[in-house]
Amino acid sequence: xxxxxxxxxxxxxxxxxxxxxxxxxxxxxxxxxxxxxxxxxxxxxxxxxxxxxxxxxxxxxxxxxxxxxxxxxxxxxxxxxxxxxxxxxxxxxxxxxxxxxxxxxxxxxxxxxxxxxxxxxxxxxxxxxxxxxxxxxxxxxxxxxxxxxxxxxxxxxxxxxxxxxxxxxxxxxxxxxxxxxxxxxxxxxxxxxxxxxxxxxxxxxxxxxxxxxxxxxxxxxxxxxxxxxxxxxxxxxxxxxxxxxxxxxxxxxxxxxxxxxxxxxxxxxxxxxxxxxxxxxxxxxxxxxxxxxxxxxxxxx
Amino acid sequence: xxxxxxxxxxxxxxxxxxxxxxxxxxxxxxxxxxxxxxxxxxxxxxxxxxxxxxxxxxxxxxxxxxxxxxxxxxxxxxxxxxxxxxxxxxxxxxxxxxxxxxxxxxxxxxxxxxxxxxxxxxxxxxxxxxxxxxxxxxxxxxxxxxxxxxxxxxxxxxxxxxxxxxxxxxxxxxxxxxxxxxxxxxxxxxxxxxxxxxxxxxxxxxxxxxxxxxxxxxxxxxxxxxxxxxxxxxxxxxxxxxxxxxxxxxxxxxxxxxxxxxxxxxxxxxxxxxxxxxxxxxxxxxxxxxxxxxxxxxxxxxxxxxxxxxxxxxxxxxxxxxxxxxxxxxxxxxxxxxxxxx
Amino acid sequence: xxxxxxxxxxxxxxxxxxxxxxxxxxxxxxxxxxxxxxxxxxxxxxxxxxxxxxxxxxxxxxxxxxxxxxxxxxxxxxxxxxxxxxxxxxxxxxxxxxxxxxxxxxxxxxxxxxxxxxxxxxxxxxxxxxxxxxxxxxxxxxxxxxxxxxxxxxxxxxxxxxxxxxxxxxxxxxxxxxxxxxxxxxxxxxxxxxxxxxxxxxxxxxxxxxxxxxxxxxxxxxxxxxxxxxxxxxxxxxxxxxxxxxxxxxxxxxxx
Numbered sequence: 001x002x003x004x005x006x007x008x009x010x011x012x013x014x015x016x017x018x019x020x021x022x023x024x025x026x027x028x029x030x031x032x033x034x035x036x037x038x039x040x041x042x043x044x045x046x047x048x049x050x051x052x053x054x055x056x057x058x059x060x061x062x063x064x065x066x067x068x069x070x071x072x073x074x075x076x077x078x079x080x081x082x083x084x085x086x087x088x089x090x091x092x093x094x095x096x097x098x099x100x101x102x103x104x105x106x107x108x109x110x111x112x113x114x115x116x117x118x119x120x121x122x123x124x125x126x127x128x129x130x131x132x133x134x135x136x137x138x139x140x141x142x143x144x145x146x147x148x149x150x151x152x153x154x155x156x157x158x159x160x161x162x163x164x165x166x167x168x169x170x171x172x173x174x175x176x177x178x179x180x181x182x183x184x185x186x187x188x189x190x191x192x193x194x195x196x197x198x199x200x201x202x203x204x205x206x207x208x209x210x211x212x213x214x215x216x217x218x219x220x221x222x223x224x225x226x227x228x229x230x231x232x233x234x235x236x237x238x239x240x241x242x243x244x245x246x247x248x249x250x251x252x253x254x255x256x257x258x259x260x261x262x263x264x265x266x267x268x269x270x271x272x273x274x275x276x277x278x279x280x281x282x283x284x285x286x287x288x289x290x291x292x293x294x295x296x297x298x299x300x301x
Numbered sequence: 302x303x304x305x306x307x308x309x310x311x312x313x314x315x316x317x318x319x320x321x322x323x324x325x326x327x328x329x330x331x332x333x334x335x336x337x338x339x340x341x342x343x344x345x346x347x348x349x350x351x352x353x354x355x356x357x358x359x360x361x362x363x364x365x366x367x368x369x370x371x372x373x374x375x376x377x378x379x380x381x382x383x384x385x386x387x388x389x390x391x392x393x394x395x396x397x398x399x400x401x402x403x404x405x406x407x408x409x410x411x412x413x414x415x416x417x418x419x420x421x422x423x424x425x426x427x428x429x430x431x432x433x434x435x436x437x438x439x440x441x442x443x444x445x446x447x448x449x450x451x452x453x454x455x456x457x458x459x460x461x462x463x464x465x466x467x468x469x470x471x472x473x474x475x476x477x478x479x480x481x482x483x484x485x486x487x488x489x490x491x492x493x494x495x496x497x498x499x500x501x502x503x504x505x506x507x508x509x510x511x512x513x514x515x516x517x518x519x520x521x522x523x524x525x526x527x528x529x530x531x532x533x534x535x536x537x538x539x540x541x542x543x544x545x546x547x548x549x550x551x552x553x554x555x556x557x558x559x560x561x562x563x564x565x566x567x568x569x570x571x572x573x574x575x576x577x578x579x580x581x582x583x584x585x586x587x588x589x590x591x592x593x594x595x596x597x598x599x600x601x602x603x604x605x606x607x608x609x610x611x612x613x614x615x616x617x618x619x620x621x622x623x624x625x626x627x628x629x630x631x632x633x634x635x636x637x638x639x640x641x642x643x
Numbered sequence: 644x645x646x647x648x649x650x651x652x653x654x655x656x657x658x659x660x661x662x663x664x665x666x667x668x669x670x671x672x673x674x675x676x677x678x679x680x681x682x683x684x685x686x687x688x689x690x691x692x693x694x695x696x697x698x699x700x701x702x703x704x705x706x707x708x709x710x711x712x713x714x715x716x717x718x719x720x721x722x723x724x725x726x727x728x729x730x731x732x733x734x735x736x737x738x739x740x741x742x743x744x745x746x747x748x749x750x751x752x753x754x755x756x757x758x759x760x761x762x763x764x765x766x767x768x769x770x771x772x773x774x775x776x777x778x779x780x781x782x783x784x785x786x787x788x789x790x791x792x793x794x795x796x797x798x799x800x801x802x803x804x805x806x807x808x809x810x811x812x813x814x815x816x817x818x819x820x821x822x823x824x825x826x827x828x829x830x831x832x833x834x835x836x837x838x839x840x841x842x843x844x845x846x847x848x849x850x851x852x853x854x855x856x857x858x859x860x861x862x863x864x865x866x867x868x869x870x871x872x873x874x875x876x877x878x879x880x881x882x883x884x885x886x887x888x889x890x891x892x893x894x895x896x897x898x899x
Contacts, residue, residue, distance in 0.1 A: 490763070490764075493763060493764045493766075494763045494764075496766045496767060496768075497760075497762060497763045497764060497765055497766060497767060498751075498752070498755035498760040498761075498762075498765070498767045498770060499755075499760070499761055499762075499763055500763065500767075501744070501748065501751075501752055501755070501767045502752055502755065502756065504743075505741045505744070505752065507743065508740075508741045508742045508743050508744070509739050509740060509741050509742065511735075511739045512739040512740060512741065512808070514722070514723045514724050514727075515701070515723055515724070515727055515732070515733050515739065515809070516724075516727065516752070516753055516756035516757075516808075516812065517724045517725075517727035517728040517756055517757070517812065518724055518756050519722075519724055
């Protein structure tokens, strides 16, 4: 492995890790607060990508500059959060918070099945590709390796910004503290006047926005096709499980491990590249069943 | 599925009593199925596929009894099928029994290996890790196409039956009746297992693992026993499916297949043995007729229907049927009602 | 007022147990000897570490320092199930039962676990130990609710069945965490009467955490007073109940 290939793998891994992290962040936030694993999270990611491609395809055809795709990404993510995340929490999840975990899992799984077909109905089975924005910020050359600014700088910056921003939001702002209080003890939070329903709705929408944003940001780097949601839910679960469910900072580390592991495998042993994330997860869980940063919860008896 | 749902110790009638309505209906159903090749030959293939799926669904049902759901049990369905296909490829003319035994053996061994890992987890992790394992195997099947045939899969040549080479029609009849026999035998076995001390201990995973530990038992080992049984049942289903279709593809282990199994198990009545087969039969028949006009939205329909069942009819088809024939009062009150009736 | 000295190995012995949760020391160098055939009551204020002690003795919690011995065998590293297999059973403050099974089925499962029944074709309801379990249910006065699902039972009935499930294992030592909590105060003595009778019939040594001094003085052979993670005093009920510290720290709290 020479330096060029090493750098390529490194850059691939970092930009890929940034995308996966953004999606996993939403997944782990929702789980951390609501104790629900949203299997439909992968679909929200895919729909974020589809909406971005459709919107930017439309506006770019009208003659707008490729840079205009950036605000459209944010619009797409917001749309996913409000138009899909909101109703899912409000109409479905709200009914099942007191039900067994397995049942909650089945409900979000059912939503996932529905959304997979919805994508196919709206966007068909043909792959979409809309990469003009990828070049909008130009390239950067490091030791002779040329890479897009979008993937090497923007994506990691957004991911880091979201990580720090979410931490700041949860620890320093009033709404963030309300969310943390509800996470700690829902009943106690309600007894001091916190509207837990609104906290959950808000949290779920934020999580959904993150999924949509992950898809929006991923859209120029990959072809958008059916099945990408299924891949992403399993992958982001692998990240979240490797880190420990609900561990926000840990998810960043796990995303990097998995992203780099996968991209180096692409150059070394391409057949197994898709397996690497799962192998990392299984290895970590074999040694630490609660994930890298999770701590075992002893049941009180 | 509801937390208050209580499964009777045994689905079968009380000893010494008159055969219940349920037992008679079960017998009639089996006879009706056995008559399909004569009264509705065009349905034979469809019913056979449904029976194969029903056996796999039974595997998922076993886990539901412990309050666990696996989104990756198509893994064992597929492993069994591929073992059979590889066996036929390397040993042309091998016997049907060998194909079945090898396939199910493969499912049991892989169930044991995967099980050793996943029984450390419950709920979300259990469900998702199973999904991850099935995705791993699916990727292997797709990527190593020079061995596995990739997305096209590999043909499973027709095996001999007890040393005799069979024509197509005869072989199909053999597989059909073999499926019915396996349904009856394994369904009966699973019912007995549920009612037995081992099976009852297995079902306590759902309610109290602390007590289980304080009875001197390892919850992981207890869950593992049921996990291997469920993998074996999925394996039987997978082998029968492969023998019926004559070809195995990565679609056998695709997550949609796993989801389908969970769906049918919940549809039939989570935890019900008969429900697994009734659910599978209804599912297959509806799917065939619906695919003409609803092929594009099949998953959408399944998902919506799943939501409706979970939110409004958690007992599934068997729950509704029981209410209709008054077999079982509202769940959780069965024992009390029986007590009062004495 | 030191530990009663008897010849031979104690049934259960702990040496220098230490466990801390964050800043709280729940076990602070606990060295205890539990003798066979002497029912020991553990009293003390909430948070003194009584339940923690039971949790360590049964392997649910691992001490940060110290060891636990069962008849001289070091069991410190064993998980609860292996300690249970060596004859130490446990009943809980909050009953730990299979809530979707009937009272009788809970006991049958316990018997099946004890006997290692593996036959997949035999019904749980037809195992040989059924009569024995019915008798046990009768012993704890719950025979009339044998076929009731646990979720339908009263708190008091669940406590008794929880103890019966532990007794069904035929243990040598039974650790009970507040056996009469959740039982109406008018019935506490009745419940204890039933329990002590059942224990005596089964030949089981018991250790029980209890708040009610009336019950302690009547049913315990020995009392250990817990405070701030350690045994403060130990002696006969008469000795303990007359001790000024106990009157102030423990009984005083009960009155207040």
